[in-house]
């Protein structure tokens with residue numbers, strides 16, 4: 158089967174490469190010519206473990222190609238995926254659908270065969286109807302069915318998630334579309350990955366409900382962590398204690414500096430917008446958004462407090478270890494590190510940072526922060542070290558070396574990757590999240 162993937166970012170490129178690996182013929186399309194040129198030269202535009210090898214194998218096998226030419230790329234494709242960005246619209250938090258609508262228009266104008274158009278981008282309820290309308294308005298004469306197939310992969314583990322998903326959700330309104338989608342996912346179907354067929358609107362809402370629920374879990378444990386600090390309890394024990402209950406589940410119960418990334422912040426806001434438009438408020442998610450927003454900067458204040466407060470901190474140096482919103486990605490979108498760095502520089506603190514993959518993307522977002530070549534370069538003469546992202550590279554730091562280069566052995570661990578007793582034994586002043 159020929160598949161076209163419009164938008165070759167984190168989702169489009171990973172999905173396209175995986176579909177090719179399943180044996181389909183895939184064309185990844187992007188309007189960003191430099192991205193396509195890099196891909197044609199075997200250079201990945203994003204950091205995602207295993208992606209370069211997967212792309213290379215499938216390009217060599219002749220199953221995966223790249224183009225900027227949408228009309229050419231979709232020619233003969235039975236399924237055309239839309240995997241472009243849906244960022245928050247400036248000002249009101251609504252999902253910006255201009256990229257999705259533009260692709261729908263271009264697809265309608267360029268189609269030369271019948272095709273199922275599949276929205277993989279995260280889009281508000283009713284977007285499938287709009288895509289259908291836009292394609293019809295172009296005067297397209299071919300048979301088109303519009304399907305919703307939200308993506309649940311996680312950056313950093315994207316290929317595994319795509320190939321072994323907990324479930325595949327397909328919102329289709331007719332049997333032909335369901336048949337095409339069964340063929341697209343046949344290898345996973347044979348693998349017994351659960352495939353849930355729903356209406357298009359249910360499918361669109363499932364993606365937002367899932368992300369809002371996960372964001373709620375994170376925010377819940379973060380507030381529990383704050384309470385643990387006040388009452389002298391340990392949030393990791395609380396998390397384990399509740400997570401062993403099968404009804405609750407152990408995942409997404411790690412206290413930290415607040416959620417970030419390219420999905421949870423914008424998707425929770427977009428869900429609230431939909432809820433408002435339909436006069437069906439979701440108060441829980443409203444609270445989650447507000448709590449998380451204030452938490453990120455509060456983490457900056459936690460570092461300032463560790464330095465003795467705002468006045469004492471002025472002129473001191475802090476080393477930030479980790480900038481991306483989570484490990485194994487170079488994605489800086491809405492990373493808590495941005496607010497932490499801002500709170501520190503606002504207070505007159507000098508900030509140096511190191512991140513294994515994210516510094517190039519971080520640089521324009523935090524111009525006052527000095528990027529370092531290694532954790533130890535960032536730590537040099539630092540009065541405090543803050544671990545913001547739990548990269549493996551920070552899990553076994555050389556404490557003796559840190560003590561020899563830092564100004565003082567003060568570690569603020571916003572990810573709880575060390576044990577307080579070990580850190581005290583190593584001679585550190587150690588502050589973490591929700592551990593008394």
Ligand code: NAD
Pocket residue numbers: 163164165166167168169186187188189192240241242243256259260277278279280308309310311312419420
């Ligand atoms: P991205 O910004 O990495 O990639 C989007 C790509 O689309 C860009 O390369 C851009 O140049 C291209 N594009 C935009 N308009 C185009 C057009 N008219 N024609 C061709 N290409 C065009 O975005 P992403 O992170 O891959 O996210 C894509 C969608 O998937 C979003 O709706 C997002 O919410 C959703 N999603 C993302 C993730 C994730 O972890 N990143 C996970 C699940 C779902």
